[in-house]
Amino acid sequence: MTDKDTNQSTNIQWHDGEVTREDRAKVLGHQGCTLWLTGLSGSGKSTVGVALEHALNARGVLAYRLDGDNVRHGLNANLGFGADDRKENIRRIGEVAKLFADAGVVTISSFISPYQKDRDQVRKIHEDAGLTFLEVFINTPIEICEQRDPKGLYKKARAGEIKGFTGIDDPYEEPLNPEIEVKTGELSVEESANELVAALIQKNIIHQVENKQDSHHD
Numbered sequence: 001m002t003d004k005d006t007n008q009s010t011n012i013q014w015h016d017g018e019v020t021r022e023d024r025a026k027v028l029g030h031q032g033c034t035l036w037l038t039g040l041s042g043s044g045k046s047t048v049g050v051a052l053e054h055a056l057n058a059r060g061v062l063a064y065r066l067d068g069d070n071v072r073h074g075l076n077a078n079l080g081f082g083a084d085d086r087k088e089n090i091r092r093i094g095e096v097a098k099l100f101a102d103a104g105v106v107t108i109s110s111f112i113s114p115y116q117k118d119r120d121q122v123r124k125i126h127e128d129a130g131l132t133f134l135e136v137f138i139n140t141p142i143e144i145c146e147q148r149d150p151k152g153l154y155k156k157a158r159a160g161e162i163k164g165f166t167g168i169d170d171p172y173e174e175p176l177n178p179e180i181e182v183k184t185g186e187l188s189v190e191e192s193a194n195e196l197v198a199a200l201i202q203k204n205i206i207h208q209v210e211n212k213q214d215s216h217h218d
Contacts, residue, residue, distance in 0.1 A: 024104040028062055030206045032101040034126055035196060037110045038119060038175060039138030040167045041153055042145035044184035044192065045110040048138065051193035052108055059197070061206050063106040066093055081164060087118055094122030101131045106205065114166045116173040132205060136196065137178040142167050144185045 025031050035052070037045040049065050056063035072079070076092060079085040090113050100107040113119050119135060126133035145167070146154045157165035164170045180199050182192045200206045 021102060021104070028104045030061055030104070030106070031132065031204075032104040032106060033132035033134060033200070033203075033205050034097040034101045034107045034109060034122075035134045035136050035180075035200075036097075036113070036119065036122060037108065037136045037138055038113045038178075039140060040142055040145045040172055041112060041165075042148040042150060043138040043140035044148075044189070045112075045138050047189055048182065048184065048192045048196070049108045049110040051189045052196050055193045055197055056106055056200075056206070059206065061106055062104065063108060064100060066097060066100075066107060066109045066111075068111045071096075087115070090115075090118040090122060094125045097122070098125050098129055098131060101126065101133075102129065106200065112166050112172070114170065114172045116176060119175065132203070134180060134199070134203070135175050135178040136180045136182060137175040138184055138192075139174075139181050140184045 021032075037049055039045050046067050046069075049067065053063045053065050071093060072089075075096070076089050079089050090111065093109060093111060097107045097109050113122075123133045123135065149155060153162060153165065154168070156162045157168040166172050180196065182195055184192050187195070197206075201208050
Protein backbone atom coordinates (compact mmCIF):
# COMPACT_ATOMS: atom_id res chain seq x y z
CA MET A 1 0.00 0.00 0.00
CA THR A 2 1.39 3.40 -0.98
CA ASP A 3 1.13 6.72 0.83
CA LYS A 4 -1.23 7.83 -1.91
CA ASP A 5 -3.51 4.90 -1.14
CA THR A 6 -3.63 5.73 2.57
CA ASN A 7 -4.53 9.36 1.88
CA GLN A 8 -7.58 8.57 -0.22
CA SER A 9 -11.04 7.73 1.13
CA THR A 10 -12.38 4.39 -0.08
CA ASN A 11 -15.55 2.38 0.42
CA ILE A 12 -17.58 5.49 1.19
CA GLN A 13 -21.13 6.42 0.21
CA TRP A 14 -23.08 9.65 0.62
CA HIS A 15 -25.78 9.28 3.29
CA ASP A 16 -28.84 11.43 2.64
CA GLY A 17 -30.89 12.79 5.52
CA GLU A 18 -34.61 13.42 5.81
CA VAL A 19 -34.36 17.22 6.06
CA THR A 20 -34.11 18.84 2.64
CA ARG A 21 -32.48 22.07 1.59
CA GLU A 22 -35.98 23.45 1.06
CA ASP A 23 -36.92 22.51 4.62
CA ARG A 24 -33.96 24.45 5.96
CA ALA A 25 -34.83 27.45 3.80
CA LYS A 26 -38.35 27.48 5.28
CA VAL A 27 -36.92 27.53 8.80
CA LEU A 28 -34.51 30.36 7.99
CA GLY A 29 -36.71 32.33 5.61
CA HIS A 30 -34.01 32.51 2.94
CA GLN A 31 -31.76 30.39 0.77
CA GLY A 32 -28.11 29.65 1.32
CA CYS A 33 -25.39 30.69 -1.11
CA THR A 34 -21.71 31.54 -1.28
CA LEU A 35 -20.32 34.97 -2.07
CA TRP A 36 -16.69 34.50 -3.00
CA LEU A 37 -14.85 37.79 -2.41
CA THR A 38 -11.60 37.80 -4.36
CA GLY A 39 -9.06 40.58 -4.77
CA LEU A 40 -5.57 41.72 -3.90
CA SER A 41 -4.28 41.95 -0.36
CA GLY A 42 -5.51 45.27 1.01
CA SER A 43 -8.38 45.50 -1.46
CA GLY A 44 -10.95 45.41 1.34
CA LYS A 45 -12.23 41.83 1.11
CA SER A 46 -12.21 41.15 4.83
CA THR A 47 -13.46 44.61 5.77
CA VAL A 48 -16.37 44.42 3.33
CA GLY A 49 -17.05 40.86 4.46
CA VAL A 50 -17.36 41.99 8.08
CA ALA A 51 -19.71 44.84 7.10
CA LEU A 52 -21.80 42.53 4.92
CA GLU A 53 -22.16 39.93 7.66
CA HIS A 54 -23.32 42.67 10.05
CA ALA A 55 -25.77 44.10 7.50
CA LEU A 56 -27.29 40.70 6.79
CA ASN A 57 -27.57 39.85 10.47
CA ALA A 58 -29.43 43.14 11.01
CA ARG A 59 -31.92 41.99 8.35
CA GLY A 60 -32.48 38.65 10.06
CA VAL A 61 -30.37 36.74 7.54
CA LEU A 62 -28.09 34.00 8.84
CA ALA A 63 -24.63 34.76 7.47
CA TYR A 64 -21.13 33.57 8.30
CA ARG A 65 -17.67 34.69 7.22
CA LEU A 66 -14.87 32.39 6.12
CA ASP A 67 -11.82 34.63 6.14
CA GLY A 68 -8.43 33.79 4.64
CA ASP A 69 -6.37 34.50 7.76
CA ASN A 70 -8.91 32.98 10.12
CA VAL A 71 -9.03 29.56 8.50
CA ARG A 72 -5.24 29.34 8.51
CA HIS A 73 -5.41 29.40 12.30
CA GLY A 74 -7.19 26.06 12.29
CA LEU A 75 -8.52 24.14 9.31
CA ASN A 76 -5.65 25.10 7.02
CA ALA A 77 -2.92 25.67 9.60
CA ASN A 78 -0.78 23.02 7.90
CA LEU A 79 -0.72 24.81 4.52
CA GLY A 80 1.87 27.27 3.26
CA PHE A 81 1.70 29.79 0.43
CA GLY A 82 3.24 27.84 -2.45
CA ALA A 83 1.12 27.12 -5.54
CA ASP A 84 0.09 23.62 -4.45
CA ASP A 85 -0.81 24.69 -0.92
CA ARG A 86 -2.74 27.68 -2.20
CA LYS A 87 -4.71 25.40 -4.47
CA GLU A 88 -5.51 23.04 -1.60
CA ASN A 89 -6.39 25.99 0.63
CA ILE A 90 -9.03 27.15 -1.83
CA ARG A 91 -10.32 23.61 -2.49
CA ARG A 92 -10.88 22.99 1.22
CA ILE A 93 -12.62 26.31 1.74
CA GLY A 94 -14.75 25.67 -1.33
CA GLU A 95 -15.96 22.42 0.19
CA VAL A 96 -16.63 24.08 3.56
CA ALA A 97 -18.48 26.95 1.89
CA LYS A 98 -20.60 24.42 0.00
CA LEU A 99 -21.64 22.76 3.27
CA PHE A 100 -22.52 26.11 4.85
CA ALA A 101 -24.54 27.15 1.79
CA ASP A 102 -26.33 23.78 1.76
CA ALA A 103 -27.24 24.41 5.42
CA GLY A 104 -28.96 27.64 4.32
CA VAL A 105 -26.26 30.06 5.41
CA VAL A 106 -25.29 33.06 3.29
CA THR A 107 -21.58 32.31 3.29
CA ILE A 108 -19.07 35.12 2.82
CA SER A 109 -15.68 33.80 1.75
CA SER A 110 -12.89 36.40 1.67
CA PHE A 111 -9.77 35.02 -0.01
CA ILE A 112 -7.20 36.45 -2.40
CA SER A 113 -7.62 33.23 -4.43
CA PRO A 114 -5.38 34.60 -7.20
CA TYR A 115 -5.87 31.86 -9.80
CA GLN A 116 -8.95 31.66 -12.01
CA LYS A 117 -8.81 27.86 -12.29
CA ASP A 118 -9.02 27.50 -8.51
CA ARG A 119 -12.01 29.84 -8.29
CA ASP A 120 -13.63 27.96 -11.17
CA GLN A 121 -13.15 24.72 -9.26
CA VAL A 122 -15.01 26.18 -6.28
CA ARG A 123 -17.78 27.36 -8.61
CA LYS A 124 -18.08 23.85 -10.02
CA ILE A 125 -18.26 22.36 -6.51
CA HIS A 126 -21.29 24.56 -5.86
CA GLU A 127 -22.93 24.16 -9.25
CA ASP A 128 -22.63 20.38 -9.10
CA ALA A 129 -24.49 20.55 -5.79
CA GLY A 130 -27.16 22.87 -7.22
CA LEU A 131 -26.04 25.78 -5.03
CA THR A 132 -25.67 29.46 -5.87
CA PHE A 133 -22.10 30.71 -6.18
CA LEU A 134 -21.44 34.42 -6.70
CA GLU A 135 -17.94 35.50 -7.61
CA VAL A 136 -17.37 39.00 -6.22
CA PHE A 137 -14.40 40.90 -7.61
CA ILE A 138 -13.18 43.43 -5.07
CA ASN A 139 -11.61 45.55 -7.77
CA THR A 140 -9.12 47.86 -6.10
CA PRO A 141 -6.01 49.13 -7.92
CA ILE A 142 -2.74 47.86 -6.49
CA GLU A 143 -1.66 51.46 -5.87
CA ILE A 144 -4.51 51.90 -3.40
CA CYS A 145 -3.85 48.49 -1.85
CA GLU A 146 -0.22 49.47 -1.29
CA GLN A 147 -1.24 52.78 0.25
CA ARG A 148 -3.48 50.95 2.69
CA ASP A 149 -1.08 48.03 3.32
CA PRO A 150 -2.79 47.20 6.66
CA LYS A 151 -0.38 44.35 7.46
CA GLY A 152 2.75 45.95 6.03
CA LEU A 153 3.07 43.09 3.55
CA TYR A 154 3.60 45.17 0.41
CA LYS A 155 6.45 46.99 2.07
CA LYS A 156 8.08 43.68 2.98
CA ALA A 157 7.46 42.28 -0.52
CA ARG A 158 9.03 45.36 -2.16
CA ALA A 159 12.01 44.95 0.13
CA GLY A 160 12.38 41.31 -0.88
CA GLU A 161 11.52 40.04 2.60
CA ILE A 162 8.49 38.15 1.27
CA LYS A 163 8.71 36.02 -1.87
CA GLY A 164 5.82 35.00 -4.09
CA PHE A 165 3.59 37.83 -2.94
CA THR A 166 0.46 38.25 -5.06
CA GLY A 167 0.54 41.37 -7.19
CA ILE A 168 4.29 41.90 -6.76
CA ASP A 169 6.20 38.79 -7.84
CA ASP A 170 3.27 36.41 -8.15
CA PRO A 171 0.32 36.97 -10.50
CA TYR A 172 -3.26 37.84 -9.65
CA GLU A 173 -5.69 36.69 -12.34
CA GLU A 174 -8.67 39.03 -12.37
CA PRO A 175 -12.08 37.33 -12.61
CA LEU A 176 -13.19 36.91 -16.20
CA ASN A 177 -16.94 37.19 -15.61
CA PRO A 178 -17.70 37.95 -11.96
CA GLU A 179 -21.34 38.18 -10.96
CA ILE A 180 -20.56 41.27 -8.91
CA GLU A 181 -17.79 43.87 -9.04
CA VAL A 182 -17.16 46.24 -6.14
CA LYS A 183 -14.71 49.12 -6.39
CA THR A 184 -13.71 49.88 -2.81
CA GLY A 185 -11.46 52.68 -4.00
CA GLU A 186 -14.60 54.58 -4.97
CA LEU A 187 -17.11 53.35 -2.39
CA SER A 188 -17.23 53.43 1.37
CA VAL A 189 -17.29 50.15 3.28
CA GLU A 190 -21.00 50.60 3.99
CA GLU A 191 -21.76 51.36 0.34
CA SER A 192 -19.79 48.28 -0.75
CA ALA A 193 -21.72 46.06 1.64
CA ASN A 194 -25.02 47.57 0.51
CA GLU A 195 -24.18 46.75 -3.11
CA LEU A 196 -23.81 43.10 -2.15
CA VAL A 197 -27.05 43.11 -0.16
CA ALA A 198 -28.81 44.58 -3.20
CA ALA A 199 -27.34 41.86 -5.42
CA LEU A 200 -28.61 39.15 -3.06
CA ILE A 201 -32.10 40.68 -3.18
CA GLN A 202 -31.99 40.94 -6.97
CA LYS A 203 -31.03 37.28 -7.25
CA ASN A 204 -33.85 36.27 -4.86
CA ILE A 205 -31.47 34.81 -2.30
CA ILE A 206 -32.87 37.07 0.42
CA HIS A 207 -35.99 39.20 0.54
CA GLN A 208 -36.42 42.93 0.47
CA VAL A 209 -37.13 44.18 3.97
CA GLU A 210 -39.95 46.63 4.07
CA ASN A 211 -39.47 49.86 6.00
CA LYS A 212 -41.60 49.16 9.06
CA GLN A 213 -43.14 52.33 10.31
CA ASP A 214 -45.98 52.63 12.75
CA SER A 215 -49.07 53.20 10.64
CA HIS A 216 -51.46 53.58 13.57
CA HIS A 217 -52.91 57.01 14.20
CA ASP A 218 -54.48 58.14 17.44
